Amino acid sequence: MRVLCPNFEREDALETILDVPIPEDMFTSMGNSVHIRWQNMSTWMRAQTSDKWSSPVIANRYNELTFLLYIVGSPLLPLQIQLDNRARSIRSSSIEASTAKYIVQQYMAAIGGQQALNAVRNLCAIGQLKISASDFHQGDETVDVQSREETGGFVLWHKNPNLWCLELLVSGCKVISGSNGKISWRQSSNQLRPISKGPPRPLRRFLQGLDPRSTGDLFLQAVCIGEKVINEEECFILKLDTSQSDLEAQNDPRFEIIHHTIWGYFSQRSGLLVKFEDSRLLTVNSENGDGIFWETSTESVIEDYRYVEGVNIAHSGKTSVTIFRYGEQSSNHKRQFEEKWMIDEVHFNVWGLTNDFFKPPSELTKYETT
Template sequence: MRVLCPNFDREDALETIFDVPIPEEMFTSMGTSVSLRWQNMATWMKAQTSEKWTSPAVAKSYNELSFLLYVVGSPLLPLQIQLDDSSARSIRNSSIESSTAKYIVQQYMAAIGGQQALNLVQSVCAIGQVKMSASEFHQGDETVKTRNKEETGGFVLWQKNPNLWCLELLVSGCKVISGSSGKISWRHSSNQLRPVTKGPPRPLRRFLQGLDPRSTGDLFLQAVCIGEKIINDEECFILKLDTSQSDLEAHANPKYEIIHHTIWGYFSQRSGLLVKFEDSRLLSVNGDNGDGIFWETSTESVIEDYRYVEGVNIAHSGKTSVTIFRYGEHSSNHKRELEEKWKIEEVHFNVLGLNNDFFMPPSEFK
């Protein structure tokens, strides 16, 4: 990952630190020689102005990238995660499915380092890289093939708890900033003059792909065990959680309504670790003519390469696949597939000076 950029105005000046480190592959694609790559990088950095996005060709390309970054790069989950200092909530008066799920979560908490190690983590900073690709929308039951071209980028993620976090994601020149202050959450991209979405605080799905074991455990304490399944030659327990109606209503607005959102976690019987995370959401969007268009999104993440960082077992790589269906009474049925491969380069706990002011929303929302 490239972290520093030479100062192009003064050779004897200090180097510039990138807000988001860029993968070596992204830097290499900018030219045939090192000097040309740095020149192209400088041109790109100086061109991040509002005038750049007025060109229709540029706007179309970056709107496509923004869609990719929103759906697969920085999706949010419409639920609340209740932090619990004890991973062993009482199983009295619980069903067999619920008590089994709590037992599986206890094994998971032990596998990722134990409650004592997790209690020492007050904040986290993670740096990683991603490769994304997407198919075109296909009508009806046509077979969908993902494009061969991959968009490459990197991200920096800061967190203090499930509802206090900030993500900066840069892919092929398009940047998305997403965050939550504990009171509201928001997202906007570099080609938007104003932040484009806001709402009540929500957890970032990326945390539950192995970066935040404590929130993952607290989330699945509310689940039920529905059976077993073999995932990549691993015998796994399946835990299922349906988002409550009150959470769904809290995240609705006049433009859309979340009809249902369901989460599944696959926990290895051998290691106790979470090896696959799935969720499915059905959204009803109100059209201009009053007709509803339905968007059904199914997302699954395979989680790999667990390594200990200061006593906590963190997943360092994986792959996320997203399938989107769009249908409605006056709309043709469309299908699209997206994919992300991600890799964590660095993880740091208990970042000095990371206070709550760091997570304040843009001025438009204050």
């Protein structure tokens, strides 16, 4: 990952720290020499102005990239996770719920134990990813995801499930997403999409092995529905349906979430979460009043667990997303996406990371509630 950009105007000047580190693959594709690559990068950074988006070709390209980053790179979950440090009884529930709590206890031990987790006050993660996508196609026919991959990197700051900030840069398109505990938001660098806002929600990427404590607290509410072999690992399956109150809190005049279900696959051998799935169905209100259904199914295979200051953090994985669109006024369409991700650095307890760091854009300040 490239973190610093040289100053080409003054050789004795300090190098510039990039907001989002650049993966080596993205860097090498920008020219034939190091000097040309950094000049192209510098030119791109200076060109982030509104007149750049006047060309329809460029606008369509960046709209597509923004769509990828919203759907695959920075999806949110329509629920709230409450941190729970109380003693966890497994006796006062049904067999399925008690079994789930026991599996979560084994998971918490496998990722380092409660003492190690309690020592973590905040987190900063730096990573890289590659995203590829198919076009929309009709019916249930199988279509290979396009071979072209969009390369990028991200920086994620995290203090608790509702205090976080993500900066994600892929192929020149940047998305900033965050939550300050009162509202969550997303905005893109091309400014062609309006800033979206809603109630505080967790970033799905946390539950891909970066935030074990939130993962444990989430699945404490689940039930065990059986077993399945995942990548030659025998796993317990925990299932959680998002409550109706959480779904209603996310609804908007433009859309309604009908259901959202989550599954976690925990290895019987290691106790670790090795796969995370979720499925969401929502209806979008069209201009003529007809509803169009969007069904999104996402699954993440989680790999390469390593200890960082006593906490077992997943450092790589692959996420697959399938979107179905259908309705009375819409033909059945299907689209598939794939993301390969890798964590390069994880730092705990970053000094000076206060709640002010997670403030929303000034345009949204008026929407904050007390």
